[in-house]
Amino acid sequence: MGVVLVTCALIFLNDKVLCAQRSSTMNLPGLWEFPGGKIEKGESPEECLVREIKEELAITIKVLGALKPNDHAYSKGIVIRLLPYVCIWQCGEVKLLEHQQIKWVEKGNLNSLNWAPADIPIVNDLSENWNIIQKQLVDYTTES
Numbered sequence: 001m002g003v004v005l006v007t008c009a010l011i012f013l014n015d016k017v018l019c020a021q022r023s024s025t026m027n028l029p030g031l032w033e034f035p036g037g038k039i040e041k042g043e044s045p046e047e048c049l050v051r052e053i054k055e056e057l058a059i060t061i062k063v064l065g066a067l068k069p070n071d072h073a074y075s076k077g078i079v080i081r082l083l084p085y086v087c088i089w090q091c092g093e094v095k096l097l098e099h100q101q102i103k104w105v106e107k108g109n110l111n112s113l114n115w116a117p118a119d120i121p122i123v124n125d126l127s128e129n130w131n132i133i134q135k136q137l138v139d140y141t142t143e144s
């Protein structure tokens, strides 16, 4: 059985990360996710993320590094491999082109959202590594 590769962006702005709620026209309506989408033929994960985030939220991001992927088997035998990347917001104003709403969420509130099942290990990993990621982001922004 094939595995569907899906990228997702953990977009940071200061000490918050962007979380997006899937709308009624998407599958898993009402559940929260990190925005992104399926990798197209010939695309790198980073290229996919930059494209998807422009398509979904109309903003430009910079992809900084990968976190641990998570495989999840949804019903109907579909397995998705969710590939999370730490990103920073670069420019543009968020427009909701597909999602119902977004929230900029701090570490302590991540668990209050109703996450898509495939995202739960990623949210846990993010919480555990939050301080390390924050330090890398500070180093990146002071260097550039």
Ligand SMILES: Nc1nc2c([nH]c(=O)n2[C@@H]2O[C@H](COP(=O)(O)OP(=O)(O)OP(=O)(O)O)[C@@H](O)[C@H]2O)c(=O)[nH]1
Binding pocket: 006, 007, 008, 027, 028, 032, 033, 034, 035, 036, 037, 038, 039, 080, 082, 116, 117, 118, 119
């Ligand atoms: N983008 C994204 N998709 C996720 C997450 N968690 C999760 O289970 N998914 C699932 O991964 C699959 C791909 O997501 P998508 O529908 O956003 O991908 P896409 O934009 O390329 O879709 P399309 O083929 O309908 O245009 C969906 O089945 C979605 O429910 C997540 O955090 N981010």
